[in-house]
Amino acid sequence: xxxxxxxxxxxxxxxxxxxxxxxxMGADASSQALTIRGALNYxxxxxxxxxxxxxxxxxxxxxxxGPVIAEQRIALGGRQVPIPVDFAVDRAKLAEGRAYSVRxxxxxxxxxxxxSDPVRVDTKAAxxxxxxxxxxxxxxxxxxxxxxxxxxxxxxxYTQTMMRMTAGxxxxxxxxxxxxxxxxxxxxxxxxxxxxxxGDSAMVAVRGRDYPQCAVVKAxxxxxxxxxxxxxxxxxxxxxxxxxxxxxxxxxxxxxAPAPETISGGMRYRASTSEGPLIATVLDKRCADTMTGMPFxxxxxxxxxxxxxxxxxxxPASLLQxxxxxxxxxxxxxxxxxxxxxxxxxxxxxxxxxxxCNTYIARYALSGEGLAITRPAATMKxxxxxxxxxxxxxxxxxxxxxxxEIDPNGALILWSADGRSITARRL
Numbered sequence: 001x002x003x004x005x006x007x008x009x010x011x012x013x014x015x016x017x018x019x020x021x022x023x024x025m026g027a028d029a030s031s032q033a034l035t036i037r038g039a040l041n042y043x044x045x046x047x048x049x050x051x052x053x054x055x056x057x058x059x060x061x062x063x064x065x066g067p068v069i070a071e072q073r074i075a076l077g078g079r080q081v082p083i084p085v086d087f088a089v090d091r092a093k094l095a096e097g098r099a100y101s102v103r104x105x106x107x108x109x110x111x112x113x114x115x116s117d118p119v120r121v122d123t124k125a126a127x128x129x130x131x132x133x134x135x136x137x138x139x140x141x142x143x144x145x146x147x148x149x150x151x152x153x154x155x156x157x158y159t160q161t162m163m164r165m166t167a168g169x170x171x172x173x174x175x176x177x178x179x180x181x182x183x184x185x186x187x188x189x190x191x192x193x194x195x196x197x198x199g200d201s202a203m204v205a206v207r208g209r210d211y212p213q214c215a216v217v218k219a220x221x222x223x224x225x226x227x228x229x230x231x232x233x234x235x236x237x238x239x240x241x242x243x244x245x246x247x248x249x250x251x252x253x254x255x256x257a258p259a260p261e262t263i264s265g266g267m268r269y270r271a272s273t274s275e276g277p278l279i280a281t282v283l284d285k286r287c288a289d290t291m292t293g294m295p296f297x298x299x300x301x302x303x304x305x306x307x308x309x310x311x312x313x314x315x316p317a318s319l320l321q322x323x324x325x326x327x328x329x330x331x332x333x334x335x336x337x338x339x340x341x342x343x344x345x346x347x348x349x350x351x352x353x354x355x356x357c358n359t360y361i362a363r364y365a366l367s368g369e370g371l372a373i374t375r376p377a378a379t380m381k382x383x384x385x386x387x388x389x390x391x392x393x394x395x396x397x398x399x400x401x402x403x404x405e406i407d408p409n410g411a412l413i414l415w416s417a418d419g420r421s422i423t424a425r426r427l
Contacts, residue, residue, distance in 0.1 A: 033088035034123055038130035040083040040104045042114055044137075049108045052076045054083045056104040056133075060095075060259050061118060067259065069093050069100065076106075082132065094123050095240040095256040104133045113137065146262075147202060150212030150297060150318050153266065153284050154204050156195060162188075165195050168206045169264070203323075210426055212322030226282070226300040228311025229290050235280060235302065235313070242271055244278065244302070246309065253278060253304070266298070279303040286319070286406055287312035292369055295319055295406050317366055320345040320404070324353065325412050325424035330394050332421070336386055341394050343412070343424055351376075351398075356391035357383035362398065370403035371414070397422050 040054055057071040072087035085104065094100065101118035114135035121128045147154045155166040156174075163174040163185050172193055174185035182198035192208040204211040223238030233246035237257050244253040253273045260267040266283040280302050287299040289312055296312035297319055303309075327341035328334075335341070342353035351362040351373060360376035376395050382388070400416035407413060414422040 032091045034091055034094070034125075035088050035127040036085065036102060036121070036130065037127070038085045038102070038104075039132050040085060040106070040114075040116070040135060041081045041132050042135040048076060048078075048080055048106060048113075050076075050078045052106050052108045052113070054085075054104065054106050056085045056087065056102065058089055058100055058102050058121070059118070060098055061101040061120070062099045062259050085130075085133075089123075091123075093240070097256050102128070102130050102133070105135060145216055147204075147214040147216050148318070149204055149214040150322055152204075152211050154195075154211070154214060155262075163195070165193075165204075167204060167211070168209075170206070210323060212318070212426070224282070224313060226280070226298070226302075226311055226313030227289075228300070228302075228309050231309075233302065233309055233311065235300070237269065237280075242269065242278070242280070244304070246302075246304070251275070251304075273304070275305045277303070282313060288405070293403060293405065294368070294370065295404065317345070317347075319406055320364075320371075320412070321347055322426075324427045326427050327394070327422060327424045328411070329421070329423040330390065331397060333393075336390055339387060339390060341391070342427070343422075355394055357381055357387045358391065360395070371401055373398050373401045373414075375399040394422065 036056075036058060038056075040056070054074040054076060055071060058069045060067050060069060070087065070089040070093070072085065074083060074085075076083065099120065100123050101120050103116050103118040105115040106113050114137060116133040116135045119130050119133065121130065145156055147156070152167065157164050163176075165172050165174050165185070165187070172187040172190070174187055174195060177184050177186050177194075179196070182196055184194060184196040187193035190207065193206050194204070196203045202214040204214055223236060225234065225236050227234045231246065232248045233244065236243045240257050242253075242255050242257045245251070246253075253275060255271045255273050255278065258269050258271045260269055260282075263281070265285065266281065268282070269278075269280040271278045280300065283299045283301075284297075285299040287296045288294065289296065294312075294316055296316055297314035298312065300311050300313040301308060302311070322345075325343040325345075327343065330341070336356070339356050340354055341356045344352045345364060346352065349363055349365060351364045353360060355376065355378055358378040358381050360378040362376040363374045365372050376398060378391075378395070383391075397414070397416050397420045400418060400420070401414045401422075402417045403415050405413050405415070410425065412424045414424075
């Protein structure tokens, strides 16, 4: 009965990941803002606890549960229903021809207690008064959020009693466990499957396999790009639009970006164009560009005007970033016993780690052709000659890196211009 109210609150404590913009802008909103007013209420004779928070969202509901466009959160501090609602939405975030709905809910102790049904609104109006949003107790999975963990998709939501996580094609009931920092949940009966939120990021393991560092999929987040060859094409989904250039530029299509449909192993976008239906299927399956060999986190299939085009999508850097890599081999010579070299690719373009003896820092950059790494700058600690030689070799191959690949077993392989390599695995 109660559909998922995706208000992007992901943890019992610190990880409050917002899927849209913070609300409360009514008094300072510009003339371009759409003001939404109303109230939250319920009919039960029960009081809200002192830690309750009211949340109201505006969501794209063109094709089911789409992205959150804006939201308002109100710390109640003991206040009771009815709860006035008044927040503003930047009209630049609203696309022509899309359907939008408002719904509200109440959290207590970081968990959903009450949720209303969605109310369709006219976003072309000068202002919207949704009246009273009548809430009911939440009994089904709610407050769902989707995260990207490298090339993996993880979805979490809450029932009245526990968190539920879907990852790797499986769904797990999760219970909170004590931890020194952040908020951690473990799968019931399987401590090797867990979700651990810290600040604005999260870590996930499924049956003992660690995922790369996770980030929420947000409305208005980093644009998605996909491309393919023979014939050449490029698809961009950003700023509320879907843009396709195909047949080496002879075909050009621009339409409002549809809300993604969740499918097994990925997402699907469906749009109507003058050329006919445009369907873009984005799969959580690594892909290598057929011309450059560059790895991408997603395999993409486009269908338009009776043609099917295959290609790759997503940000290749996401395959490098996240948890550190532990080096297993340098130039096919293995590693000295009990020695350690690591690679940590940051989102800011920094590469840091341990070279074997010294810690180091370098810069890395991805282009359409490959991966480039600057000569590492390292500390000046002295170690036994064998370790120093291994470190020198490691730094030399790094500085001459030309491209990278992820093998079928998930290992990272850096290739230098002269054919040498570094092989590493996630810590």
